[in-house]
Amino acid sequence: MRQTILLLIxxxxxxxxxxxxxxxxxxxxxEKIVLYSRPLGYSKAESPDSIAIQTIIQEQKYVIDYINKRxxxxxxxxxxxxxxxxxxxxxxxxxxSGGFASLNKFKRHIYFTFHSKPYLNTVLNKYDYMGVHEMxxxxxxxxxxxxxxxxxxxxxxxxxxxxxxxxxVNGILTRRRNDSTLIKxxxxxxxxxxxxxxxxDSVPESLFYPQIGCLINWMxxxxxxxxxxxxxxxxxxxxxxxxxxxxxVSFAYMxxxxxxxxxTK
Numbered sequence: 496m497r498q499t500i501l502l503l504i505x506x507x508x509x510x511x512x513x514x515x516x517x518x519x520x521x522x523x524x525x526e527k528i529v530l531y532s533r534p535l536g537y538s539k540a541e542s543p544d545s546i547a548i549q550t551i552i553q554e555q556k557y558v559i560d561y562i563n564k565r566x567x568x569x570x571x572x573x574x575x576x577x578x579x580x581x582x583x584x585x586x587x588x589x590x591x592s593g594g595f596a597s598l599n600k601f602k603r604h605i606y607f608t609f610h611s612k613p614y615l616n617t618v619l620n621k622y623d624y625m626g627v628h629e630m631x632x633x634x635x636x637x638x639x640x641x642x643x644x645x646x647x648x649x650x651x652x653x654x655x656x657x658x659x660x661x662x663x664v665n666g667i668l669t670r671r672r673n674d675s676t677l678i679k680x681x682x683x684x685x686x687x688x689x690x691x692x693x694x695x696d697s698v699p700e701s702l703f704y705p706q707i708g709c710l711i712n713w714m715x716x717x718x719x720x721x722x723x724x725x726x727x728x729x730x731x732x733x734x735x736x737x738x739x740x741x742x743x744v745s746f747a748y749m750x751x752x753x754x755x756x757x758x759t760k
Contacts (some may be wrong), residue, residue, distance in 0.1 A: 496644070501746055503636045504599055510626070514577065514588045514604075514606040514659075515586070515588075516531075516577055516589060516606075517676070518533065519531065519533070519534055519537070519609075520546070520577075521533070521733070522547075523542065523548050523552060523576055524551070524573075525552035525556060526556055526577075527534055527555070527556045527559050527571075527573055527574065528551075528552045528555045528556055528573065529573055529574070529575045529576070529598060530551060530552050530575045530576050530578060531575065531578060532548055532609065533579070533583075533609075535579070537580060538580045538582050538583055538661040539610070540580040540581040540583070540609075541580070541581075541611040542580055542609070542660055543578065543609055547609075547624070550613075550624065551578070551624050553578075553698060554623050554624060554625065555576065555625060555630060557573070557726070558623075558625075558626075558627050558630045559630060559634070560576070560597060560657055561619070561627070562627065562631055562634050563634065563654075565715075566606075566634065566635070566638070566639075566655070566720055566724065567588065567719070567720055567721055567724070568635075568638040568639070568652075569638070570633070570634045570637055570638055571627075572603060572637070573603070574582050574603045574604070574605065574606045574630070574633055575602075575603065575605070576604075576605045576606075576607060576625075577604065577605070577606045578608075578609045579591075579606070579607070579608055579609060580608075580609055580723075581596075581609065581610065584608040584609075588606045588608070589646065589720055590606075590608065591608050592608060592609060593607065593628075593629075594606045594607030594608055594629060595629065595632075596629040596630070596632035596635075596636075597631050597706065598632075598636060598642060599690055600628075600636045600637045600641075601619075603637065604616050605625075605629045605630065605633065607625055607629065608738050610624065611622070611628050612668060614661055614668045614669065614670050615664075615667050615668065615669040615670065616658065616670050617669065617672060618656070618657035618658060618670070618672060624639045624668065626654075626656060626658065627655055627656040627657075628652045628653070628656040628658075629652070631652040631655045631656065632648070632652055635648070635651050635652075635727060639727040639728060640727055640728025641728050642728075642729070643725070643728055643730050644693075644731050644734070645696060645703070645707075646692060646693045646707065646730070646734070647711070647726065647727045647728075647729075649703070649704060649707055650692075650707040650708065650710065650711040651711060651727065653673060653704045653705070653707055653708025653709075654710075654711035654712040654715065656673075656708065656757065657672060657673055657674075657708065658670035658671055658672055658673060658711075659671060659676060659700075659701070659704040659705050659708070660676075660701070671688055673704070673705040673706075673708040673712075674709060674760075676705040676711050677757075677760065678760065679707060680702065680705065681757065681760075685702055686706070686757065687702065687703075687706055688750055688754060689749065689750045689753055690746070690747075690750055691695055691712055692706060692707050692710060693732065693734065693746075694731070702725035710717055710753065713753060713756065714749075717749075717752075718741075718742045722741045722742055723741075724739060726741060726742050731757060734746070
């Protein structure tokens, strides 16, 4: 019961947060993205210039295509992105280090913080400003169903993104890969079983995100993305029973196989 309450609080917090979208905005329309950005000189923090604006629009267009290909989905509706300057973002969207996606499938909105320098994404082998995580939420909610569990909701975003957090590597801001982080987590004795990731909602993001991302990626490779997609919008108490129906093996069998697999990493 306590875990269910914690999960509900998490979902209600995300879905009920009302971002401050008051202007002024520079509105730039691309093929798949409508970007709302602040005018130059709007605040003490840097606003995106025309080059950054076009770069972000093209980046997120690529991200949509990339996610659709990975998940066998077909989102073709435009997505609105509200990009806040770093010195206002904490007040307007609750964070100045990233952002969040609307859980309303009819909105298809992302609210995000603008950082003046892009990060190196070694999973995609390119630099990016926003990355993949929030767009996965938009596509899964619109294509696969309601976000009902942290297990699949954040699992999908972290699996397709492949990164959590960032670090300075030889003077370059670099996104921290989940597979590399997982090795460190194992070395520190904090490796969690799939059942822990499914039922324990108190696991902190720094431990949960990299581990659930690696698990869901492994599931995609082991059972096929189309089968796992069938489980995405299930309530937590239905997942184990449906898992066997969809994959042909029990959740417990999968867990043992996955933990054996991790010993080889």
